Amino acid sequence: MQVLVTGATGFLGANVVRHLLARGDRVRCLVRKPNALVQDLPVELVSAPLVPRDQGELQELLRAVDGCEGIYHVAGLFDPGPEGARAMRDVHVFGTRALCDAAVRTGARRMVLCSSSVTVGFGSREQPGDEDTALDPTPVYGATGALRCYHDTKAQAEQLATGWGGVEVVVVNPDFVVGAWDVKPTSGQMIVRMSRRWMPFYPRGGKCFVDADDAAAAHLLAMDRGRPGRRYLLGNENLSYREFMDLVAEVVGQRPPALPLPDVAVHLASELVPLAHRLAPDRLQGLDAQVLRAMQQDRYRSGRRARDELGMPATPIRTSVEKAWQWFRDHGYC
Template sequence: MAKKKILITGATGFIGERLTQRLLQEGNEVRALCRSPKKARTLLPQETCIIEGDLDKAEALEKAMEGCEEVYHLAAYAKVWDKDPQAFYRVNVEGAERVARAALTCGVRRVVFTSTAGVLGPSPDGKAVDESQTPVVLSTEYERTKAEAERVMQRYVEQGLDVVIVNPTRVFGPGQLNESNAVTKLIALYRKGKFRFYPGSGHQSGNYVYVEDVVRGHLLAMEKGRKGERYILGGHNVSYRELFDKVAEVLGKRYAMIPLPLPLMMTVARFEQWKADTWGRPPLITPPFVRKYHYDWRVSIEKAQKELGYEITPLETAIAETLRWLEAAV
């Protein structure tokens, strides 16, 4: 396989770090655009070409893309809250536009843009949604700005840029225990007996996907995806109860879980929001996130399976590998 020059934005993130490792293992020359080269050097393999820069600098993006065949745009602002709501727009929308413009200018062969399955909205009547669903109302600033970023990318597709969009669901597995890896953080807490609550009844469904499957999905999207299309990179549709029942089964240790009424969660969330707005302290949870627990979030991965050859790891295997990593790392 011929060696390719590839740029990754968001290489120091949960998915980006694993994707960088995989691309290097395949013998590619990988460039990582990073705000903090010092942080990048502690996270990324030594052979990564680290380029200092940010999404707000068009010149830095063009310089980083010079000579690159492929670009993976994973960098995003995915926090629960920010005292400046425009931060989401600046990074997720304006950043995506600069990446697309630079890719068009530099003659990049293809861009894979990482969005989120959250832009598809909840599943009506518990039925799995597919890539065609486009809800009118979205819950959070992150989802709203990622949906707008997808529209930006589609405008550049109309100008001739080859873009494929991927929409990961709730990603978990070995890697940084940050906001993008929240499910693994909960598994780590459960392992120690410190996470003992279900949101609501615990019967609301979500889709949980192993990080290595998402990495492979990115590679398949670059190789086989159709220009201008989106592909859900999902895993297993299960409820909170089913997920943690499986964690308990694999762990060989079961803790009693307590349903936490959603009205109580909303009261806490509103208080957290008030504290954040008053004193600028990041909230533990916000009202938009509590509202999400009223719905099922089931997805179909049929399109990715048929068109990309996308496959998923059995849930039990993914949880077992995650627990083994936690045992060694935490």
């Protein structure tokens, strides 16, 4: 099958591309600038803009999509920086719209849209949230800010893609992904930081974690057997941050964190985040006041639908941390 993948120069996209190649699909990657994750792969690289600004750029995008039966729209970002809101709206909303339009015009049959668990409600460990759990974004993510914008733009992308018509769209909603090829790193930041120095505090909340290979496999399974218009949470183990950090500490050979992060420290830190972003934007990638607050809460979700209906594998998170650690070490991050 000939497919198009966006986001192949990033963590999750790189995993998806490797799974596609392993089963013999012909892969075309829409990239802005090739990097080491795609350079030596047997894939076709095209550099069309995801958000066409004029007729010429639209033709480039149409050529990129032309001949593809399936599209994996994995490109996306969480960016709390000053240009973040625009960048998130561009890639999530306008990029998704442009791809849906291009899919219909070129006759692509199916699209897998990579959204995020951020659009799905959550629950306790005993009763985790699922795809149908309601979510009121204002109390959870705030009325404004980067996390709210990430939520809103991902939710809009889901809504517009599943309602487009003319192309079958299946949505996958990854939770906290752990594994190899986290080039930036995104969710692997905690592993890299913990390997470099002792982190005495652990956030008091928890989250659902999923292996990067399992999440990638779920994209392919969603393309093959996902129900159009349906969402699939990609999550496996619900762990508190303390349990996750204990696990990471064991794997990387570091002391485990010892103390719960006090709410007052989170409050203070979240007040300082905007200033810190101005002073050291590169060191604080992905950090934002609402993210800090979210880490103090239990936000558990269930990936049962993806396991039961798609057959998503369920690799233990310890194995995912080991794979991530191995990859970070092999590539000079630690």
